[in-house]
Structure formats: structure tokens, C-alpha cells
Amino acid sequence: MARPPRGRIVRLSEGSRGAGNLVRGVSAPRTHHSTAPGRCSPVENGAAQPVIVAIDGPSGTGKSSTSKAVAAQLGLSYLDTGAQYRAITWWMVTNGIDIQDPSAIAAVAGKPEIVSGTDPKDPTITVDGTDVAGPIRGQDVTSKVSAVSAVPEVRSRITELQRSIAASAVTGIVVEGRDIGTTVLPDADLKIFLTASAEARAARRSGELKGADLHTTREALVQRDAADSSRKTSPLAKAGDAVEVDTTELTLTQVIECVVTLVEEKRAGK
Numbered sequence: 001m002a003r004p005p006r007g008r009i010v011r012l013s014e015g016s017r018g019a020g021n022l023v024r025g026v027s028a029p030r031t032h033h034s035t036a037p038g039r040c041s042p043v044e045n046g047a048a049q050p051v052i053v054a055i056d057g058p059s060g061t062g063k064s065s066t067s068k069a070v071a072a073q074l075g076l077s078y079l080d081t082g083a084q085y086r087a088i089t090w091w092m093v094t095n096g097i098d099i100q101d102p103s104a105i106a107a108v109a110g111k112p113e114i115v116s117g118t119d120p121k122d123p124t125i126t127v128d129g130t131d132v133a134g135p136i137r138g139q140d141v142t143s144k145v146s147a148v149s150a151v152p153e154v155r156s157r158i159t160e161l162q163r164s165i166a167a168s169a170v171t172g173i174v175v176e177g178r179d180i181g182t183t184v185l186p187d188a189d190l191k192i193f194l195t196a197s198a199e200a201r202a203a204r205r206s207g208e209l210k211g212a213d214l215h216t217t218r219e220a221l222v223q224r225d226a227a228d229s230s231r232k233t234s235p236l237a238k239a240g241d242a243v244e245v246d247t248t249e250l251t252l253t254q255v256i257e258c259v260v261t262l263v264e265e266k267r268a269g270k
């Protein structure tokens with residue numbers, strides 16, 4: 001069986017909504033397989049091998065929701081690398097470091113101890129023993145994280161941490177972020193790049209931050225993506241061998257099923 005072509009884009013159509021039709025969407029990556037068209041037949045499970053899955057993409061494309069669900073469903077660990085960059089940003093802000101000064105950030109990048117819990121049903125994040133899961137989602141950290149994550153000393157520290165977490169995942173791991181497939185884990189077994197229109201992503205985020213203005217939310221997303229894509233060190237980018245999944249017209253359930261199918265195919269050696 002031929003492997004999916006490298007870098008192929010999977011766009012699942014509006015018409016694929018609903019559990020019964022999901023397969024039409026998911027069948028896109030399976031067109032090289034000997035399954036009946038329009039069917040998402042279960043892939044035979046061989047002996048489960050540890051599997052490393054890299055999921056990248058811009059803000060609000062569904063990386064965290066998808067990665068957690070896929071990892072939980074398949075018994076894999078889960079790592080939210082954005083939470084790590086947010087955690088180090090929180091530490092910088094809390095300790096009065098000037099976010100506009102990359103050399104000030106670089107000088108202290110090695111100081112905070114960041115610990116990530118990798119249970120997809122209960123992911124945790126602490127800095128020097130303090131639970132920061134709440135504070136790192138605030139507007140202050142969100143508006144500053146791109147400046148901190150652009151500093152090479154921050155990236156090398158966090159990348160090393162991410163690699164060691166992935167290496168110690170016994171059953172395998174789903175790691176989500178911006179540069180996992182390109183830099184952190186270039187040998188990942190499966191690389192997914194999630195996309196969605198800025199409008200869809202803003203609508204999702206506005207729904208989350210009840211009452212947030214759609215236009216302001218969209219502008220903030222677009223700005224953060226632009227900063228993350230244009231930094232010199234390890235920018236947000238799709239790996240050449242990643243499968244791109246456009247989630248604009250898909251429900252979260254459809255995206256999860258699509259990714260689970262791709263992982264199972266990989267595990268089955270297809």
C-alpha cells in the first residue's frame with residue numbers, strides 16, 4: 001500500500017459533517033487504500049508500537065482539543081508545548097523581566113523549572129512548583145508569549161525539555177505546537193498540520209471567551225500567527241512531510257476521527 005504522499009492537504013468538505021458522513025472527509029487520506037469509497041473501515045491493529053505524533057498549526061485550529069482527545073483515545077501521552085512557552089513567559093512577567101529586551105530574557109531563560117504533566121485527561125503545568133495552568137491563559141501572557149518564544153535561548157531550553165519528555169513516553173506521545181514537525185521531532189512517525197480560516201478560528205475563540213468581540217479576536221490571532229511565522233528561530237511552519245488538515249468546515253469530532261485514523265494506519269504499517 002502506498003503511503004500518503006508527503007505534504008498532502010486533506011480538506012474535508014462541509015458535506016462531510018455528521019457521523020454518518022464523516023468518512024467522506026476522512027476518506028481523503030485513504031484514497032490510496034483498498035477500502036470501499038465513502039467508508040472509513042477500521043484499520044487492523046497490529047501490536048501497538050510507541051508512536052510519536054507531531055501536530056502543528058496556527059492558533060485556534062484545534063491542536064490542543066484534537067491532540068488531547070487523540071492521545072486519550074489511543075492511550076498515548078500528550079504534550080502541550082504552547083503551555084510551556086506560556087509558562088516561561090508567565091515567569092518572566094512575574095519576575096519583572098523586560099519583555100521588549102531579548103538579551104534580558106536570554107540571560108534568565110535557564111532559571112525557571114518548568115514541569116509538564118502528560119496525562120491527556122489531566123495535563124498539568126508548573127513553574128518552580130507553582131501550578132500556573134490558570135494564569136498562563138490570561139490576556140497578559142497571551143499578548144507577550146510571541147516575544148518571549150522568539151528568543152533563541154528560550155527555544156533551545158524548551159526544545160531540549162520537549163525532546164526529553166517525548167523520549168520517555170513509553171507508549172508514545174502526541175506533541176502539539178508550532179515547530180514540532182520541523183524542529184523538535186523531525187523524525188516523528190506522523191506529522192499533521194492543522195489549518196482553518198481566520199474567521200472560523202476567531203469564532204471558536206470568541207465562543208470560548210464569552211462575549212469577546214469577533215473582529216478584535218481575529219486581529220489578535222492573525223497578529224500572533226504573523227509574529228510566530230516570521231521569527232528567525234524555528235518559526236511556525238508546516239513540515240514538508242506533514243499531512244495538512246483544513247478544519248474550517250469540520251466539527252471537532254470529525255478532526256479527531258481523521259487524526260485517529262491516520263495514527264492507526266501508521267501503527268498498522270500502512
Ligand SMILES: Nc1ncnc2c1ncn2[C@@H]1O[C@H](COP(=O)(O)OP(=O)(O)OP(=O)(O)O)[C@@H](O)[C@H]1O
Binds near residue numbers: 252
Ligand atoms: N473543528 C472544530 N470545530 C469547532 N470548534 C473547534 C474545532 N476545533 C477546535 N474547536 C474549538 O476551538 C477552540 C480552540 O481550540 P484549541 O484550543 O484546541 O486550538 P489550538 O490550535 O490549540 O489553539 P492555540 O494554539 O491558540 O492554543 C476551542 O474552544 C475548541 O473547542
Ligand SMILES: Nc1ccn([C@@H]2O[C@H](COP(=O)(O)O)[C@@H](O)[C@H]2O)c(=O)n1
Binds near residue numbers: 059082085145147150
Ligand atoms: N511549539 C511551539 C508552541 C508554542 N509556541 C509559542 O507559544 C505561544 C502560545 O501557544 P498556544 O498554542 O498555547 O497558543 C504561541 O503563540 C507561540 O508564540 C511556540 O513558539 N512554539
